[in-house]
Amino acid sequence: MRMKFLGVAAVVVTLAVPAFAHHSFAMFDYNKEITITGSVKELQWTNPHIHLLVNAPDAKGVMAEFDIEGGTPGNLRRQGWSRDVVKPGDKISVVIRPLKNGDNGGQLISAKKGDGTAIGGQGGGGE
Amino acid sequence: MTTRTTSRLQLVSLTALLGLVITAIPAEARQSGEGNGARPDFSGVWRTINPPAAPRVNTTLRWLPGPGELPDFTPAYKQRYDKIQASRETGSEETESVARCLPPGMPWFMGAQYGLEILQTRDKIGMFSEWMDAYRRIYLDGRKMPADFDPSYNGYSTGRWEGDTLVVETVNLRGETELDRYGSPHSDQLRIVERIRLVEPNILEDVLTMTDPVAFTKPWTQTRRYRRTTKENDELHENTCAEGLRLAK
Numbered sequence: 540m541r542m543k544f545l546g547v548a549a550v551v552v553t554l555a556v557p558a559f560a561h562h563s564f565a566m567f568d569y570n571k572e573i574t575i576t577g578s579v580k581e582l583q584w585t586n587p588h589i590h591l592l593v594n595a596p597d598a599k600g601v602m603a604e605f606d607i608e609g610g611t612p613g614n615l616r617r618q619g620w621s622r623d624v625v626k627p628g629d630k631i632s633v634v635i636r637p638l639k640n641g642d643n644g645g646q647l648i649s650a651k652k653g654d655g656t657a658i659g660g661q662g663g664g665g666e
Numbered sequence: 667m668t669t670r671t672t673s674r675l676q677l678v679s680l681t682a683l684l685g686l687v688i689t690a691i692p693a694e695a696r697q698s699g700e701g702n703g704a705r706p707d708f709s710g711v712w713r714t715i716n717p718p719a720a721p722r723v724n725t726t727l728r729w730l731p732g733p734g735e736l737p738d739f740t741p742a743y744k745q746r747y748d749k750i751q752a753s754r755e756t757g758s759e760e761t762e763s764v765a766r767c768l769p770p771g772m773p774w775f776m777g778a779q780y781g782l783e784i785l786q787t788r789d790k791i792g793m794f795s796e797w798m799d800a801y802r803r804i805y806l807d808g809r810k811m812p813a814d815f816d817p818s819y820n821g822y823s824t825g826r827w828e829g830d831t832l833v834v835e836t837v838n839l840r841g842e843t844e845l846d847r848y849g850s851p852h853s854d855q856l857r858i859v860e861r862i863r864l865v866e867p868n869i870l871e872d873v874l875t876m877t878d879p880v881a882f883t884k885p886w887t888q889t890r891r892y893r894r895t896t897k898e899n900d901e902l903h904e905n906t907c908a909e910g911l912r913l914a915k
Contacts, residue, residue, distance in 0.1 A: 565757030569722075586909040587767070613796055613903025614780055 567636040567646040575605050579629045584612050584622035591650070593631060597643055606644035607635050618659040629653065706830050706864050708791065711900040712782045712892035715869075728754045731848045737876065737886035743851055750849040761849050763842070767907035769800050771819035771843035772836055773858055773874050776890050781902050791825065791832075796902040804834050811838060817854060819843060834860040845876075853880035868894035 577595025589609040597603040609615060612622070625631060630653025635645030650658040721730045728751065739747055750761040759765040770777065780796035789807040794800070802820040811822040821839040825832050841854035856878040865871045870892040877885045 565728075565754075565759075586905055587907040588910060611780065611903075611905050613905055616903060617899070 564646065566638055566640070568639045569636060571637055572634055572648060573637055573645070574632060574634050575607070576632045577602075577605070577630075579625045579627055579631050580604060581627060582622065582625055587611055589615060589620075589647075591625075591631075591633065591647060593633060603643045605633075605635075606642075607633055607647050608644070609647035615659065620659050624658055625652070705788075705827055706832075707786055708784045708832070708862065708864070708870060709786045710784060711895045711902065712778075712784065712870055713895055713899075714778050714782070715891040715893055716779075729847045735846075736848065736850060737845070737852075737878075737881070738883040739851075740881060740883055743853075743881040746851045747849070750851065754849060761844075763844060764798060764907075767798075767911060769798055769819040769843075772802065772821050772823075772839060773876060773888065774844060774846055775800055775802055775820055776860075776872055776874065777846070778892070780905060781895070782892060783902055794902065796905050798907055799905050804832075806832075817841075821858070831861050831863040834858075834862060836860070851881060852876075852878050855880045865891070870894070 575593055575595045577593045580592040580594050581590075583590040583592070589612055591607040591609060593605045593607060594602060595605055609620075612620075631650060632653075633650045634648040636648060637645040652658060722728060736747075753761050764770050769775075775793075775795055776782075778795040778797055782796075783794040785792045785794075787806075789805070791804040791806065793802050793804070800820070802823060804823040804825045806825050806827075808826075809824065811824070815822055815838055817838050817840045819840055821836040823834050823836040825834040827833070836858040839852075839854060839856050839858075841852065841856070843852075844850060845852055856876060859875045859877075861873045861875075863871055872890045872892075873887060874890070875885050875887045876882070
């Protein structure tokens with residue numbers, strides 16, 4: 540259990556590293572974490588940050604598209620992600636730091652497939 | 667004819683003997699340059715050994731520098747630094763050039779958070795950082811910077827060996843880049859002296875001493891360390907920041 544917690548913490552740390560490229564990360568709410576459960580619309584495997592589009596119910600229970608931003612493709616690859624790790628239609632559950640402006644989206648912290656397996660393993664990151 | 671055959675034989679056996687001598691030197695000693703008079707070889711792919719995570723302001727994610735992490739600024743540059751912090755506190759990225767896909771430049775280049783690939787020859791060292799797809803070169807052949815060289819993000823670097831330590835001097839830097847993640851400013855008078863060495867066969871250390879008569883009241887030193895990657899983890903990837911610009915809203 541403790542190991543599991545450490546693993547999640549490691550993922551958070553390594554994902555948080557790319558805070559510089561392309562924009563400051565001040566747009567995300569660092570005091571909040573929410574879990575989005577839905578289905579993958581698209582994984583945009585692009586530099587400097589990937590975008591995972593997920594169809595899921597919003598806070599009011601209405602289906603919406605969430606734009607979830609992750610790290611760099613190179614760094615995520617070292618953590619066990621890849622451009623085809625998920626496919627459109629796959630069930631997914633994603634922990635994010637939501638956008639401060641209330642739009643449906645946020646910063647990727649961790650993700651699990653429908654069968655409960657963690658994407659990116661236990662945080663085996665860059666260093 | 668006989669003489670030539672003899673000398674060829676001698677040459678062959680001399681080469682073989684030399685080969686034996688070199689093979690007899692442990693790999694570690696060869697790497698650190700001991701024993702055979704060779705220079706240490708920094709070639710390889712290196713991952714930064716990160717310092718403990720710095721605290722950040724929760725609301726804006728602005729990094730908070732720890733003790734010794736900031737240069738002693740002159741009054742004008744302290745004022746500039748304070749302005750940068752005030753701007754970042756609002757969540758603005760106007761003072762964050764890498765957020766707009768501009769190169770980090772030296773010395774921040776050596777932060778190399780996604781890995782650093784070094785290729786070393788006798789006359790030149792090339793360093794590629796995955797972060798922001800950046801490249802710098804260090805000339806080791808004794809050349810001087812051409813008089814009309816344009817200022818650049820990574821400046822102009824020349825190096826010389828002091829025993830097993832490579833001493834690199836970098837000048838001719840652009841003045842508008844940030845020194846680090848705290849957004850510390852500097853002028854175009856910034857001069858960097860690096861002392862790069864292998865502190866262990868697979869640990870590389872870079873001690874950077876920066877002087878800037880316009881921005882700092884005294885020299886400022888930073889130490890960075892890197893660990894050599896294993897073969898399974900020695901490939902770097904593209905990190906083309908500009909690719910994101912076409913998707914930007």
